Amino acid sequence: MITEHLVDISRLQFAVTALYHFLFVPLTLGMVWILVIMESVYVTTGNQIWKDMTKYWGKLFGINFALGVTTGITMEFQFGTNWAYYSHYVGDIFGAPLAIEGLMAFFLESTMVGLFFFGWDRLSRAQHLIVTILMALGTNLSALWILIANGWMQSPVGASFSYETMRMEMDSFATILLNPDAQNKFVHTVSAGYVTASVFVLSISALYLLRKRDVPFAKRSFQVASAFGLASILSVIVLGDESGYSIGAAQQTKMATIEAMWHTEPAPASFNLIAGINEKEQKNDWQIQIPYAMGIIGTRSLDKEIPGIHEIKEVNRGRIINGIEAVSLLEQLRETPEDKTLVSQFDEVKEDLGFGLLLKKYTEDVSQATPEMIQKAVDDTIPAVTPMFWSFRGMVGLGFLMLALFAAAMWHTVKGNFAEKTWLLKWAVIMLPAPWIAIELGWFVAEYGRQPWTIYGVLPTHLSVTNFSVANVYGSLAGFVGFYTILLIIEVYLMVKYVKLGPASLGTGRYDGETPRNVTPVHSNKEVNDVI
Template identity: 70%
Template structure:
């Protein structure tokens, strides 16, 4: 059945993406911490900062290798599992991915080789330049990938061509400077910075709790506390910007995140907690904070945020309009010289994607019943409960990390963190928090785009390849099994070298040297 093929294709891509994003945030964050540590070494000449760069760089390298391994296969899935998607929007979506490979990936891959093998071949300043370029390459890679993803969320700079029966780019710079993509980039990389800072802070706390390599751990702790506090503040501020961009381009996603069933008088209140009733399209109960949602979503006190009922009603009208576009397009497929069909398509082309939603219910869109149109309109809003609770979990985790990094920075400035075992234990046990926040953040972003692969343009149901269920079950099992092995390898290597600590460098200056050698 097509429904199962769609679900399995989505599940496979979601599984590989979530596995991949276990490695990406740490890469994004650790690389700038290496820049900071090496910069201090170049400026002061103090050996401990070079040792910090080399030790934390070793853990960074392990994570980078696993991140690359899991990331490459994701791009191939666009051709294997999402063939019609690749055909329909490949000219646009492929451009930033190609630039990422040619510009960013080669840069970061070259520089990471020089980083590890250039210590005895490059001067201090030359090696620092390599580390800076490695950081720039890593973040440029994230930029181009998120430009591609941002276009899926807000497809600007492109239009449908009836001659090629595909989407075609009209403005490369509109795609690059897409406000959704830019907000997503800065929010995502800031989350990565928090992840890197938490990683260094937690492991440094473990050393301090055990009284091992204290001076090394203290300096690492201080850098991670300051960098982490600045980064988590950025995540919160930029998260507000991301929320505003969602309110501008994806009103259904915003309404689902807030379980906002009806349009409220401006400025709308924020549902702190609620119990959504999907079937009844209402909340059984809620605790609201006045004005907050209106200020986040619109940056004003007079602009309304539409509720789910009103969004469904508006989208129903767009589906009726899109139905006309689909009928005209099918006529043009039969006869490219049909001027009446072309004029009809041009009149309703803006809603073509909404008309394609009816393909879920009937092969002949012209014969869609009012009940089919109602069902398609309801499909335009994602399930509320997963969106509502995922978003709140992400926010709660972010606020928890803000308090932790604030506490760590305060004690770091006062010089009392080594005498606060409770804070050190909390930092150690908080190690998983940024990964949890990143994962649920991607659930909000990607699940909230449904039922679209390209928002408002191409439904997910029409994007898949013609694969059998057996093939998808087999490939899904293979990916999950292989990625689980890679994750276990990563955890084993990370734990092993973290336990050895800077003694793994074999310099004779740290504990555990015998085991390291």
């Protein structure tokens, strides 16, 4: 018998490994395109400093890439170990994009990473640039297929339940591929990765400028990061708005909990800027609102309502009651699958099968569910509002702070005086952890907000878990946390080491902290003062 404690600890284990893994992924997604930009300038101008920039930032990218791959492998194995019934129930659908990611994107990405680091002296400038571009494409294609799989978990289109196989089966791969939720999630997520890399390069470059070291190198890096970062943060905000619209259509529960909207408001609904949330009484004790904003964001209209939590619960109650009938009919079909009458009756209610399965948490025979059990299942369909509400606002608040930083950096880059703006440089350094915090909050909102489902509206989380002993899961959790923490310490140590060394780590003899060699300078006095 699977206990609630086993479900919780299994969820915690996957959450920990996912959040650890996603410390490394965003920087990888963004750094590759910054490397493409830098190397493109080198190829077109022949200026040695741009090659050095590509190689130095590429070194930091390589450290991060290695740690990202290591932590990512564990996650895919968990589907077959800790979430075996999930893998059985939806494996034909969920496994397809993951397999394509491994066979196509990951192999392309890994091959090009090797050529990037070991091909400098073996390939021409143009050939090496093509390698860098393909490395960037492979990295982002990898994210695409993973996010298509995750997007299907959020909005399970292009598939249906088969009573003959007792599993979900794919109806249309094209529908899954073009799932609006998956496409919005992909662009939003990779754009967040671009922002992460931009803040990373901006912050380290600002640190060098504050210390008056490697100024020409730092100025050019700062310029690239400010321009790329501004474009990226605008994309994040625009696609975040689009994601809000898709959530409003596909996951009304998530939308309502993000906004702490307990009751349906007249259209267009107000946006709760901040609120005093009272979970016990299911209301807000106070709130500061922006009129009409939520209705426009969530529905793209002035006359469509966004349902509140209480109204959603009542809809879910009806679906649970229909789900009881669906579960009962399915059990009869397992005994007499040739009965066409049962098949017809089941087809009428099978869309609510997942809601009926929510009652399996409280009784094996859902047809015997009491009103109290049904009420518990209804309450389960709503995740806790407080963490959803504040996590979302933390993410958005950090996003707008980064927008302000990039706007200021770009403004002073255009004016050519950013290197003298001490306040701007210090601000950039202080903001270094901001994108990682925002991204982790965003993933929490996306994944916790889907509960109590692994596949939204289809498969409850408590039915997806493998029947391990709690001790086994605790043991593996402790092992993962210990191992991942060691990897994180290694990552931070190596990053700090090479950030301190700066471009001197390339060993060219051209940068601060190195013994000068008999080499051609990479810049003239004019280049030092130019803003490119």
